[in-house]
Amino acid sequence: GAGVSQTPSNKVTEKGKYVELRCDPISGHTALYWYRQSLGQGPEFLIYFQGTGAADDSGLPNDRFFAVRPEGSVSTLKIQRTERGDSAVYLCASSRAGGGEQYFGPGTRLTVT
Amino acid sequence: QQPVQSPQAVILREGEDAVINCSSSKALYSVHWYRQKHGEAPVFLMILLKGGEQKGHEKISASFNEKKQQSSLYLTASQLSYSGTYFCGTERRTGFQKLVFGTGTRLLVSP
Numbered sequence: 001g002a003g004v005s006q007t008p009s010n011k012v013t014e015k016g017k018y019v020e021l022r023c024d025p026i027s028g029h030t031a032l033y034w035y036r037q038s039l040g041q042g043p044e045f046l047i048y049f050q051g052t053g054a055a056d057d058s059g060l061p062n063d064r065f066f067a068v069r070p071e072g073s074v075s076t077l078k079i080q081r082t083e084r085g086d087s088a089v090y091l092c093a094s095s096r097a098g099g100g101e102q103y104f105g106p107g108t109r110l111t112v113t
Numbered sequence: 114q115q116p117v118q119s120p121q122a123v124i125l126r127e128g129e130d131a132v133i134n135c136s137s138s139k140a141l142y143s144v145h146w147y148r149q150k151h152g153e154a155p156v157f158l159m160i161l162l163k164g165g166e167q168k169g170h171e172k173i174s175a176s177f178n179e180k181k182q183q184s185s186l187y188l189t190a191s192q193l194s195y196s197g198t199y200f201c202g203t204e205r206r207t208g209f210q211k212l213v214f215g216t217g218t219r220l221l222v223s224p
Contacts, residue, residue: 004154033211042115042200042214043155056211091154101145102202102212104154 002026004105006092012111013082021077021108025094032075033102034067035091043091049075082112114139116203116215124221125191133186133218135201144177144184145202145212148195155200158186191222 035043045059069075093102116137147155161177172189202212
């Protein structure tokens with residue numbers, strides 16, 4: 001069966017530009033998570049969806065970051081006015097229900113120049 | 114708030130054993146263990162939900178001491194494929210959902 005997929009795999013953008021990162025979770029998984037991982041660090045929680053709603057967005061660093069999951073499946077992480085400090089690998093994970101094992105996608109490597 | 118893992122790094126010869134520890138300053142509901150190889154996504158190993166619970170499969174097992182807010186991952190008779198960075202992910206209470214990942218332990222198994 002298909003795992004979690006993320007597109008694009010790599011994204012290079014200029015400072016100040018807007019980017020969208022897409023996550024397609026495992027079919028049937030109702031919970032979806034976004035994490036950010038910097039080199040040599042563990043994943044850092046950004047936001048968690050249960051179905052269509054954001055159940056916990058406490059990890060979003062500021063209001064430049066926003067995520068949606070309009071139909072309870074695919075999710076898009078949106079970053080406005082990108083900054084060089086936003087450069088990282090953005091990981092998406094899904095699980096059957098909140099709190100269970102999470103299955104990670106391959107990530108999107110974002111580089112802001 | 115981030116769980117602290119020890120050791121930071123370990124080098125083993127194939128067949129040797131290792132223990133990786135994860136300590137939290139906060140009370141925990143569950144601990145998840147993941148292994149990540151360079152340039153790849155973290156891969157789920159196991160989840161421990163109850164204090165004192167010990168789980169395992171094949172030669173990888175783990176324990177969770179709820180009172181001490183600690184978990185340990187045990188790797189026995191290590192294989193080359195065990196190389197990677199190990200992360201614990203902690204959940205503070207049921208329904209809290211988000212995982213707070215530890216500082217990571219880099220493991221290298223050599224022939």
